[in-house]
Amino acid sequence: MTEARDVCLRVENVGMRFGGLRALDDVSFEVERGTILGLIGPNGSGKTTMMNVVSGVYKPTSGRAVFEGKRIADFPTHEVCHLGIARTFQVVKPFASLTVRENVAVGAMYGRFGAKRSGKDAFARTDELLESVGLARVAGRPASDLTIPDRKRLEVAKALALDPELLLLDEVMAGLNHTEVDEALHLLRAVNERGVTLIVVEHLMKAIMSISKRVVVLAEGKKIADGLPLEVTSSPAVIEAYLGSRFAKRQQQERERQT
Ligand SMILES: Nc1ncnc2c1ncn2[C@@H]1O[C@H](COP(=O)(O)OP(=O)(O)O)[C@@H](O)[C@H]1O
Ligand SMILES: [Mg+2]
Structure with a gap:
C-alpha cells in the first residue's frame, strides 16, 4: 500500500507565453506540505516566471497552479498572500x-x-x-x-x-559570502522546521543540494527532471542542460569514493 502524499501545491500543465516566446511549456509538479523543493535551471529557463505564476503575479496562458484546492489565478495578486503564499523578488x-x-x-x-x-x-x-x-x-x-x-x-x-504557509525564495543567496550563505541556509531550515513549505530558486548548487528534499529542473521552459537531489544531478539530461562537465566529473568522483 502506498501512503497518500499530502500535497499543498499542484502545478498542472502550466504554460506561459510572452508573444512568441514560451517561457514555460507544459510544466507539472507537486509540492508536498512541509517540504523544501529546489527549483533550478540555467538562466532564462523559466524559474522566475514559475514563481510569478505560483504567486499570482502572472496568470498562466495554459494550465493551472492550485494551492490547497484553490486555483491561484482566480485571485487578485494582492489576495494571494491571504491564501498563505509569499514570495521574495529576485530584483528587490x-x-x-x-x-x-x-x-x-x-x-x-x-x-x-x-x-x-x-x-x-x-x-x-x-x-x-x-x-x-x-x-x-x-x-x-x-x-x-x-x-x-x-x-x-x-x-x-x-x-x-x-x-506564509508556502514561501517562494528567488535567489536570496545571490551576492552572499560563504558564511552568509551558511547563515541563510540555517535560517531557511529553521523557517521550514516551524512548518513553512519552501520553494527555493538558487544558482548556488551546493546550497540547493544541501537544503532541498526534492529538486525540479527546468530548461528552456520545460521540466527535464524531478526527483531526489542526487537522482536529479546524476541525470544525463540535467548534466547536459545545466550542470556542465566540471560538476558531472565531481559527482562521478564522489560516487567512486563512496563505492
Ligand atoms: N515579462 C516578460 N516579458 C517577456 N519575456 C519575459 C518576461 N519575463 C520573462 N521573460 C522571458 O522568459 C524567459 C524565462 O525568464 P525567467 O523566468 O526570468 O528565467 P530564469 O528566472 O530561469 O532566469 C526568458 O527568455 C525571459 O527573457
Ligand atoms: Mg530568475
Whole structure:
C-alpha cells in the first residue's frame, strides 16, 4: 500500500507565453506540505516566471497552479498572500523611504494574520523577524541605505512577515559570502522546521543540494527532471542542460569514493 502524499501545491500543465516566446511549456509538479523543493535551471529557463505564476503575479496562458484546492489565478495578486503564499523578488524592491523596520511591519500588519494583530503585536513580530534574519542592527535605517546582502535579508523578512504557509525564495543567496550563505541556509531550515513549505530558486548548487528534499529542473521552459537531489544531478539530461562537465566529473568522483 502506498501512503497518500499530502500535497499543498499542484502545478498542472502550466504554460506561459510572452508573444512568441514560451517561457514555460507544459510544466507539472507537486509540492508536498512541509517540504523544501529546489527549483533550478540555467538562466532564462523559466524559474522566475514559475514563481510569478505560483504567486499570482502572472496568470498562466495554459494550465493551472492550485494551492490547497484553490486555483491561484482566480485571485487578485494582492489576495494571494491571504491564501498563505509569499514570495521574495529576485530584483528587490523595498519601500525605499521607509525604514527597514517599517518595511517589515507593513507585512506583519497586512499579511495573513495582520487583521488579528494590534500595531504593538505587529512591531513585536517585526522585531523578532529582524533579529532572526540579522537586520536588527539596521532596523532604523532607510531601506535605500542597505547593502545588497542586507536587501536580500529584508526581502526574506518582508515575506515571512506575511506568515506564509508556502514561501517562494528567488535567489536570496545571490551576492552572499560563504558564511552568509551558511547563515541563510540555517535560517531557511529553521523557517521550514516551524512548518513553512519552501520553494527555493538558487544558482548556488551546493546550497540547493544541501537544503532541498526534492529538486525540479527546468530548461528552456520545460521540466527535464524531478526527483531526489542526487537522482536529479546524476541525470544525463540535467548534466547536459545545466550542470556542465566540471560538476558531472565531481559527482562521478564522489560516487567512486563512496563505492
Ligand atoms: N515579462 C516578460 N516579458 C517577456 N519575456 C519575459 C518576461 N519575463 C520573462 N521573460 C522571458 O522568459 C524567459 C524565462 O525568464 P525567467 O523566468 O526570468 O528565467 P530564469 O528566472 O530561469 O532566469 C526568458 O527568455 C525571459 O527573457
Ligand atoms: Mg530568475
